[in-house]
Structure formats: structure tokens, C-alpha cells
Amino acid sequence: MTQKNRLLELDALRGIAAVSVMIFHYSINENAGKLGWEFRYGVTGVDLFFMISGFVITLSIQKIKKWQDFAVFRFARLYPTFWACVLITTLAILFYEPASLSVSQFLANLTMFPVYFGIENIDQVYWTLLVEMVFYLWILAVWLAGGMRHIVTIGFLFLVGVVFFHALGHHYPTVYHFLTLKVQFLNHFPLFYTGILFYQLKFRSFSWRYLALICVGMVAAFYLHDKGGRSMYHTSVIEHDLLIAFYHLLFLMFVFGKLSFLVNPTLLFLGKISYSLYLLHQYVGLHLIATFNETLGLNIYVAEFLTVGIIVLLSYLVTVFVEDPAISRIKNWYRAREHRQVEEPDAARTALP
Numbered sequence: 147m148t149q150k151n152r153l154l155e156l157d158a159l160r161g162i163a164a165v166s167v168m169i170f171h172y173s174i175n176e177n178a179g180k181l182g183w184e185f186r187y188g189v190t191g192v193d194l195f196f197m198i199s200g201f202v203i204t205l206s207i208q209k210i211k212k213w214q215d216f217a218v219f220r221f222a223r224l225y226p227t228f229w230a231c232v233l234i235t236t237l238a239i240l241f242y243e244p245a246s247l248s249v250s251q252f253l254a255n256l257t258m259f260p261v262y263f264g265i266e267n268i269d270q271v272y273w274t275l276l277v278e279m280v281f282y283l284w285i286l287a288v289w290l291a292g293g294m295r296h297i298v299t300i301g302f303l304f305l306v307g308v309v310f311f312h313a314l315g316h317h318y319p320t321v322y323h324f325l326t327l328k329v330q331f332l333n334h335f336p337l338f339y340t341g342i343l344f345y346q347l348k349f350r351s352f353s354w355r356y357l358a359l360i361c362v363g364m365v366a367a368f369y370l371h372d373k374g375g376r377s378m379y380h381t382s383v384i385e386h387d388l389l390i391a392f393y394h395l396l397f398l399m400f401v402f403g404k405l406s407f408l409v410n411p412t413l414l415f416l417g418k419i420s421y422s423l424y425l426l427h428q429y430v431g432l433h434l435i436a437t438f439n440e441t442l443g444l445n446i447y448v449a450e451f452l453t454v455g456i457i458v459l460l461s462y463l464v465t466v467f468v469e470d471p472a473i474s475r476i477k478n479w480y481r482a483r484e485h486r487q488v489e490e491p492d493a494a495r496t497a498l499p
Contacts (some may be wrong), residue, residue, distance in 0.1 A: 147268065156410040161416030163198070163343070165461055166191035167271070168427040168457070172435065173452055174380070175496070180446040182441070186380040190389045192274050193367070195424075198336050199278055203299070205349070207289050213412060216286055218480045225258070225470035230464050231425035232256060235269050238430045257488025259326060269429040273330065280331035281338050296344060301339045302359060305445045308335045309366055312373045322497020326374050336366035340394060348401045364394050423461040431457050 178184035205228025210216045232255055239247045247268065254260035255268050261275050267273060284304075285297075311332060315322035326333055340363040347356045368387045372378045377386045385467050399405045414422070431453050440451035 153202075153400075154414060155405040156202065157417030158399075158405075158410070158413035159198060159396065159417070160420040161418075162192040162408075163412045163414060164420035164423045164427075165416055167424060168431070168454070170380075171271075171428050172431065172453070177435065177446065177450075181450075182359050187385065187389060189377050189380045190386060190393075191391055193337055194376070194393050195274065195394075196277070196281075196337035197397060199281060200338035201397075202341075202343045203282065203285055203423040206292070207285055210289070213286060213290060215480075217283075219477065220282055222469050222473045222476035222480075225474075227422055227464060227469040228258060228425065229256060230468040231422055232268065234426060234460065234464075238433060238447075240270060242433050258323075259467045267361070269425070271424060271428045277334055280329060280387060281335075284331070295436040297342060298356070298359065301342055305336060305339050305363060305366055308332055309369065312370065325493075330374055333370055336363045336370060337390075337427040339363045340367070340397070344397045344401055358480070360394065361396075388402045388403070389434075418460040419458070419465045422458065422464040424463070427457050428462055430460070 149356040163394075166185075167405070168188070169185045170191065173181055173184045174186065183467075184265075196327040206219070207216060230253075236247065236252055242377060251260070251265050254263045255272070257263075258272070258279060260267060261273075261276060288294060288297060311322075311325075331338075335466055340360050343356050343360045343363065347353070347360075367390050368383075371383045371386045396405065403459040434456060435446075435449045438444045438452055439446050442449075444452070
């Protein structure tokens, strides 16, 4: 189901993924004891995000004419919203823990890859953004090399390399530890790859080869359960594998048009604000819960209900007043610039004697 060139089922899945991660963070650790339960499985929401990215970025890169198109459009989609959310989180840190933040940490976080400066993320959820960024660079490199026609084969060869890299890691422990920490994309590539394969299945043609490779990618994701990421700390290998299989089943239903039941106003709204919701919910949200529950003495459920409402409102405001305008203005500026560059040589030619 599409609307204004959007795949609504994927928007709904984004909303589900973002809410799953939020509930996970709000129901673990000390909150688990207060609530009497925890939603450990929500940690795997990032797996669903990675699969969606594999699908969507493969779709997006088909439309570009030069690498600058991809770079500008990705920048417009990611950075203005990210900077707004970093600023909001920074203000929260200055209120709750001012001594824990330095100017250098703030500036390094604005790059989206502070780990390369040896600096921690100010909000731990940011770790996935670097994984996404490396994937963008990987697929752009494939595009620049003219390899998109062979993306399935290239991805498969890379997948095999990733599996062997992890399987043989004990032979080069120092290098292995460094790369799995600094290039965490290597810990999650199978999920991006199956997203690419689902794109091929939906928009290219049905192929048993694609289905077989999806199974291979899914099994590789099973294998990487304890090779990086956060799920291994909260789910067993069987639990994680079952959830990964379930996400692949959802994508298979999407490919064959059987996921339209998810398209409803609530999930579409959550999908629309999912990026800012994901970026804002952890540090700000957990401290709001503690304030309402511990400082003001409100019941934990009331505290969490109020916090979710505030985070959703903040996310909506960032989406409406930062994300949407920034994407529109940057894209319009870029297209106008490209149009001028096309017109100027034409004008110069007409002026020739």
C-alpha cells in the first residue's frame, strides 16, 4: 500500500520498532522491579530497523543520478533532526547531571560518530546511527562501482566474508575487538542484506534464489546473536532467533501484500515520528520517569504514562518543526542549485559567437 510514494506498511513497522525499543528501555533494570514485568524482547526492535533500512536505502539509491544526490538527501533526512534531539538531550543532561557533560563530548556527538574520537554517546541509543551510516557508505560504494545490478551477489560475498571474519576472530583478537567495536555494521550486516533481498523480491521479480538467500541471511543473523549488538544481553539465542524469524515473516507478508492490516492512523503517526521518538526516548524519558516516580512520588504506571505522552509530544514537535521543514528546504535548495548549474552552461553556449 502506497501513499505519496511512501510504503505505508514500512512506516507502520517503523512505528512498531520505535515503540518496542521505548517500552524495552522503560521496563528494564530498576523499573522492572517496580512494574513487576519487563519487555526484554523490545531490544530487538533495532533488528527490524536495520531490515527496513536495507529495503528502503536500496529503493532510494536507485533514484539518484550522482553520489551527491544520495549524500545530500541522507544528510537532510538524518542530521537536522539528530541535532535537534542532541540539543534537547543535552539540556536534559545539564539539568540532571551537568558535571557529566563536556563541550568536547557535545561537539563530538554532533558528528554522529563520537566513538571515532574515543568519546561516548551522550545517549546510548545513538550507537545504531553509526551502524546505519556505515551501511550507507557501503551501498554507495557499490553504486559508485556500478555494482547495483549485482547487489545480490556482492552482498552475498560480503555476507560470507562477515561470517568468516567472526568465525575466525580468535586468530586476530586485537583486530577483531577493534573492528567489532568501531565498525558495528559488521555485527549486523545480515539484516541489511535480507532487507535488500526483500526489495528485489518485491520490485524486481519473484525468485526462489532470493528466498533461499533470505534464509541464508537469516541464519547468518542467528549466528551473530552473540557477536555484537545489545540483544545478547537481554534475550537468549533461541528467543532472539525466533524474533528475527518473525521479522522476516512480516517482511515476506509485506512483499506479498498481506501486511495492510497494520496501516492505521496510530501506527502511521508513530512511524512518522519514529526517528525523533527513537532519539529522544531513552535519556530524557528515563529521567522523567524517575522524577515523576521517585521525586514526586507518583505511581510507576502514572509516571510512565506521563513520560510517554511527553516524549511523543516532543517527538511530534521535532518532526513537524524541524524534520519536515529541514528535509523540504534542503532538498529544494539542492534541486534549485542543480537546476542553475544546468542552465548556466546552456546560457554560456548560446552566448558564443
